[in-house]
Amino acid sequence: MMAFPAAASRRLADAAHPHDFSRDAHTELLLIxxxxxxRDSTRAVxxxxxxxxLAHGL
Known part of the structure; x- marks a missing residue:
């Protein structure tokens, strides 16, 4: 599991929604x-x- 730096954690807490933070940080968000x-989470990843x-040409 990757730990977020403190500044990133604060931005996540301040984000209106975790999807906003994920988009802005260019990271993948996996909701559990x-x-x-x-099986569901593995399939989603x-x-x-x-x-x-496919979007980036393999």
Whole structure:
């Protein structure tokens, strides 16, 4: 797990929504809820990787 620097943590806390912070920081956001399973999160990351590679020409 990657730790955020203190300044980034403050920006995340101040963001109107975590999606805003993720977009501004050019990072991927993976939301984990009560119903999220390991399989669901793994699948989401793999699809995001595929989408990123296709969008940037492999």
């Amino acid at each position: 809820e009560k119903t999220t399973t390991l 793999r699809w995001n990787q595929a989408d990123h590679r």
